[in-house]
Amino acid sequence: MALPASDLTKQPDQRTTMELGGVLPRTAEVRDGHLFVGGVDMVGLAREQGTALYVFDEADLRWRMGEYLRAFRSRYEDSDVVYASKAFLNKEVVRLVDELGLCLDVSGGGELACAEAVGFPAGRVVMHGNNKTPVELEEAIGAGVGRIVVDSRIELARVSEIAGARGVVQDIYMRITPGVEADTHEYIRTGCEDSKFGFTMRDDFAFKCVKTALETPNVRLAGLHCHIGSQIFALHSFREAVTVMMDFMARIRDEYGYEVEELDMGGGLGIAYLAGDEPPSIDEFAEVTCTAVREQCAERGLALPRLLVEPGRSLTANAGLTLYTVGILKTLPGIRKYVAVDGGMSDNIRTALYHADYEPTIANKADQPRCEIVTLCGKHCESGDAVVVDMPLQKADLGDIVAVFGTGAYCSTMASNYNGQPRPAVVFVRDGEARVTTRRETYADLMARDL
Numbered sequence: 001m002a003l004p005a006s007d008l009t010k011q012p013d014q015r016t017t018m019e020l021g022g023v024l025p026r027t028a029e030v031r032d033g034h035l036f037v038g039g040v041d042m043v044g045l046a047r048e049q050g051t052a053l054y055v056f057d058e059a060d061l062r063w064r065m066g067e068y069l070r071a072f073r074s075r076y077e078d079s080d081v082v083y084a085s086k087a088f089l090n091k092e093v094v095r096l097v098d099e100l101g102l103c104l105d106v107s108g109g110g111e112l113a114c115a116e117a118v119g120f121p122a123g124r125v126v127m128h129g130n131n132k133t134p135v136e137l138e139e140a141i142g143a144g145v146g147r148i149v150v151d152s153r154i155e156l157a158r159v160s161e162i163a164g165a166r167g168v169v170q171d172i173y174m175r176i177t178p179g180v181e182a183d184t185h186e187y188i189r190t191g192c193e194d195s196k197f198g199f200t201m202r203d204d205f206a207f208k209c210v211k212t213a214l215e216t217p218n219v220r221l222a223g224l225h226c227h228i229g230s231q232i233f234a235l236h237s238f239r240e241a242v243t244v245m246m247d248f249m250a251r252i253r254d255e256y257g258y259e260v261e262e263l264d265m266g267g268g269l270g271i272a273y274l275a276g277d278e279p280p281s282i283d284e285f286a287e288v289t290c291t292a293v294r295e296q297c298a299e300r301g302l303a304l305p306r307l308l309v310e311p312g313r314s315l316t317a318n319a320g321l322t323l324y325t326v327g328i329l330k331t332l333p334g335i336r337k338y339v340a341v342d343g344g345m346s347d348n349i350r351t352a353l354y355h356a357d358y359e360p361t362i363a364n365k366a367d368q369p370r371c372e373i374v375t376l377c378g379k380h381c382e383s384g385d386a387v388v389v390d391m392p393l394q395k396a397d398l399g400d401i402v403a404v405f406g407t408g409a410y411c412s413t414m415a416s417n418y419n420g421q422p423r424p425a426v427v428f429v430r431d432g433e434a435r436v437t438t439r440r441e442t443y444a445d446l447m448a449r450d451l
């Protein structure tokens with residue numbers, strides 16, 4: 001699919017890098033015209049490690065994880081923060097999640113295997129997926145994962161059978177589709193009624209399935225789960241979802257005599273992709289969620305459940321950036337200016353998939369104003385292959401290092417080898433040191449599975 005036509009009337013904002021605000025990792029700074037993150041020169045790092053390169057500001061990651069825990073635990077004692085590893089996953093981030101005391105959301109056997117590989121405590125794992133295979137369920141139950149989020153009646157029967165065969169009782173959540181329309185892109189909206197995820201509340205289906213779950217052997221209904229979507233700025237959507245879930249819990253108590261002990265409200269807090277974006281803070285999100293649960297429990301005479309949230313994007317996106325080298329410049333008069341980089345849809349599919357927006361800067365000209373509107377296109381054989389469409393950038397020259405901010409979520413985990421592109425390395429930077437935490441793929445890796 002081709003790119004949307006360029007808006008030729010768009011004017012560059014003339015901002016320099018440090019004026020990009022919330023999209024920047026917390027330790028970003030400019031020294032002698034170069035972008036530094038974690039005290040490391042991004043230009044030097046790109047030249048040393050090669051590009052495309054994913055970089056994470058470790059201090060920023062640690063801060064966000066700590067901030068989530070503090071924001072929730074200070075307001076709601078019995079709460080847990082579950083890192084949604086689909087946002088960004090490698091062994092090092094799982095170690096960090098473990099060290100800081102968060103739980104881990106995995107969506108399948110592969111993510112679970114990564115957690116197991118670094119000895120992440122299985123009891124703190126929450127397993128998701130709308131179609132976990134029987135093999136994945138065997139793996140999860142065999143590993144002793146803390147909670148399996150059951151997504152359908154068929155799965156409920158499968159979990160029961162597998163747990164029974166192993167002689168265990170598996171704690172489960174039921175994922176409910178609360179019918180709340182979150183204010184976000186339709187592809188990442190999951191809580192509304194037409195969704196492949198969870199038990200629909202229509203025609204009382206979910207409510208009837210709770211009864212089935214309560215009567216099903218080898219499983220214990222520990223809690224309920226919902227996730228209304230992603231990149232959400234409107235906090236009232238979360239409050240509305242809490243109301244729906246609380247009504248549901250009260251009805252389960254009243255009609256089935258069962259008090260649901262845990263409530264997992266999913267993830268979804270939005271982040272700044274553009275300099276002008278003003279997402280709610282982690283504190284504001286915690287305040288709305290915790291207050292809604294407290295107040296609504298009191299109104300319905302419900303005991304406070306253990307409360308969980310499952311952030312992904314808001315933990316990692318702004319801590320990350322991608323570095324590229326400019327390889328080709330092409331100006332099509334009256335159409336657009338292309339700056340071609342050595343990556344693209346293979347390392348960041350979000351622009352092609354959702355028309356996502358990102359703020360770019362030239363890391364070796366970071367103190368200069370972004371004076372041109374350009375499209376940063378990739379190197380892949382698709383016309384729609386772009387990382388950034390129609391955004392301001394400093395005047396680019398061949399060999400410049402471009403940094404694209406906000407790529408710490410749903411980029412490396414959605415990466416592909418399209419056109420035989422080896423996937424980038426992942427580097428964590430902190431206190432002036434750079435650590436490769438995932439090495440770059442090699443051509444040999446690309447063929448390693450071929451017989």
Ligand SMILES: Cc1ncc(COP(=O)(O)O)c(C=O)c1O
Binds near residue numbers: 084266313
């Ligand atoms: C079940 C579930 N939990 C948590 C998340 C994380 O959402 P976000 O990255 O928007 O915080 C997702 C994302 O799709 C999800 O599907």
